[in-house]
Amino acid sequence: MPLLTLACVIIIVTYVCVALLAPVLAPFGQFDVSAGAYQPWDKTHKLGTDNLGRDILSRLMYGLRNSLGIALVTAIIAFLVGVGLGVMSAVGGGWLDQVLSRLVDVLMAIPGLIFALLLLSITGPSIWAMITIIALVEATRIYRLARGVSLNIATADFVEAARIRGEGLPWIIAREIVPNATAPLLAEFGLRFSYVFLFVSALSFLGLGIQPPFAELGSMVRDNAVLITYGEITPLLPAATIAGLTVSVNILVDWYLKEFG
């Protein structure tokens, strides 16, 4: 494994540990107002305080925990729906494939963020609305890939053999198609996860995602953005935290595809 990739793995593991241990590691709670607004960096508040006087270091840890948790749940839902339907369309074919594929074509003609904004204006901002909407948008992209990959496998002789042997659709999907599509699907999961992570933070940055007072990396940037014009780098920290994770995941996936793709 190249040094850069190894560094990315270490970064990802560190992120996950911080997210899991946030309540133990963080010096303050995510809602605690512990000082005046916009305090500079000092001993008690290592990275200063935000617009409401909450400790930024603690909120960074909780923000990572919240954003990462939500992104992971969303990515898993999107992946299960997208891969499930994609593989079923490819193997089953027929009208189901036609209907789903045309529907996905049309949904993909609407840019993802724009469609999410439309749906959010109807449901109103809430965590579950956001999770469902992002999962729906990303599932269309995953469906495309999963269908394409399994279509290639479904024409292979061993699948034909299984069919002739009289195996049912669920058996063929679970035992023949999915095991042979693991590498591209795993890489896709990594990429999708980082897209979802960016998506969640973009919506929160726009004020339409995770609502206050919950700490979220995107909304932390929004809350403290005014400091940047005074030459402070504190508001860049949550944005850099997001970037650190997404860049690491991308580099890792790039390496994985070169190695096993």
Next chain:
Amino acid sequence: MQSIVKMIATRLALGVLVLLAVSVIIFASVEALPGDIAVEILGQNATPEAVAAIRRDLGLDIPAIPRYLAWISGVVQGDFGNSLANQRPISELMGTRLSNTAFLAAFTAAISVPLALTLGILLALFRDTTGDRVTNASGLAAVSVPEFFLAYVLVYLFSSKLGWLPAISNINPDMTLLERMERTLLPAITLTLVVSAHMMRMTRTAIIDLLEAMYVEQAYLKGLSRRRVILVHALPNALTPIINVVMLNLAYLVVGVVVVEVVFVYPGLGQLMVDSVAARDVPVVQTCCLVFSATFVLLNLLADVLAQLTNPRLLHPR
């Protein structure tokens, strides 16, 4: 020649069909999802009479299909209905914002396309050097960081620290072109960073693929200069993939502008859409969604047609 006209006509017809389907989705999602707009506007404590009155004003008492037909025929004639928030016609709200967003996108394209293509070609020529690796890695990084991170880093550097450019792009129609460009430069650079990386990497790959082709080797063996081989022999054949990726990235700008406009408080369509989502002004959001999707579909269509036109094999079928 006839086949080209036929091809373009088929693509256009398909594009119109897709747009119609998109409009149905946009209309139907409002119908299908929970939440009554009338209750949203008036609040939870509204009397049933008031809710009924506002439903009548919005035409919500008419069945969905006639209402869709009325809406779409209005849209085709440039009448998008009225905003819920301030009752003004949506076309009036969009007016200058649409052209502002178009200005930002065009400005970005004017910087990013030549930059990305030149860099891509240079990287293909000097591939596997340190410069190539560094640019490639930073390209991967640029596509995977949030747009607002890039935007704020630029604001921090060029506005707070150096004081060269304004942090807020509040343009208005009375400004001269030069003033507008100065105010729009930071958002345009941000978007350039976002879209150039992908274009550059794809150009590099396209050229490298071609440099391995037989006819390129033949051109070298003939004793032609490297410059001539690249510009005259390789580049024209790389046009199809390059045009494709350029168009796809311009289509991506449609999404990119939303976040960037909010960061720079730029008075464009993206900002209008985000504000309207926060205000739950569904008709305005629907219209913005339709405009963004139409641009997206048209650019993809253009990519398709241009790719065909630059490929002689498709132009002159036997």
